Amino acid sequence: MAELVFFSGTMDSGKSTLALQMDHNHRARGRAGLIYTKMDRAGSDVLSSRLGLATPAREVTDDLDFWDAVVEHATTGHRIDYLICDEVQFYTPAQVEQLAKLVDEMGVDVFSFGITADFRTQLFPGSRRMIELADRVQVLQVEALCWCGRRATHNARVVDGAMVVEGEQVVVGDTVAGSATLVEYEVLCRRHFMRRMNSAAARTAAASPDVLPFDLDVCPVPQQ
Template sequence: MAELVFFSGTMDCGKSTLALQMNHNHAVRGRVGLIFTKLDRAGANVLSSRLGLSTGALEVADDLDFWESIVSRATAGGRIDYLVCDEAQFYTGAQVEQLARVVDEMDVDVFAFGITADFRTELFPGSKRLIELADRVQVLQVEALCWCGRRATTNARVVEGSMVIEGEQVVVGDTASGLEGQVEYEVLCRRHYMRRMTSHAARVAALSPEVLPFDLEVCPVPPLPITQAD
């Protein structure tokens, strides 16, 4: 019986690597699948891992209808056993519902991979809908680590060296050049996210003559602003 499975976690926990491995494992057993991705750091129409592995993929536009696309391929004689959907946090809620329909009505497995929450610790729309609809949600076992060595649970956005908590939800960072190259992401434990203590800020604090080594964990950091819900 086909399933909709959501593999989730923070950055650096191996989601894209697992997506590539999942596709390989099914393909070598004779199953036929399609790979989808959106806003991959390596560019359009590619699924890439930070380990350097990559493969071609179909780029997901906001107006893509997964149901119509898969039905069209099937009625044209194409065989589809499974879908690998990377960067699923960027999919719309409607697209996640379409994927669920593909599973239920066409008996096609869907393996979705994505970051759970954004740099503000708020759920991405695609991830939220996947958590609500998936048959299974699996948190990846490869733990990303904060600079302090603790398990990282949050994704921090760093603009020109400073952590930010405001801005557009979707900004592709960690790129080689251009304006977006000024944006980086770093995984942090909750403690250091709340203190806005990135690895760079920690190094600066450690070098400060006013901060003793054993005071590094409690050095003052401006508090996060409290905003009211709309």
């Protein structure tokens, strides 16, 4: 039976790498699929991972109807067994419902990948709808790490080196937004997210003669 599966994790947890691997595995077994993504770090119409792997993909726009697109693809003589959908947090809730319909009505497997919560710890609309509808939600086992060495659980937005918790929900990272304003993202453990202490703030504090080592509030790494 076809499934709607949501693979979730923070940044740096290997979501896009897994998406590329799953596409390879299914194609190697003779299955035919389509790859979709939205606002990939490498640009439009491409699915890429931080390991340097990449493959062409179909760009998801807000007005894309997955049901219409896949039906059109199938009626022109192309077999479609599965979809790889990356960056699903940026999809609209209606698009997630269309993916669920493809699973139920056409028997197409949908493997989706995305971040659950934004830099304010609020659920992305697309991710929320995916959690509500998915047959399975699978948290990736590759753990991203905070600068302190503990498991990272939160995605932080960093503007000019300082962590922020206000602003638009979607802003592409590693870009200049305006005049010399660098927007980046960093994964943090909950403690350092709540304390607004990203790696740059920790380095600045460590270099200050007025800050004692324990003031950095470095989390001890659990022993294996």
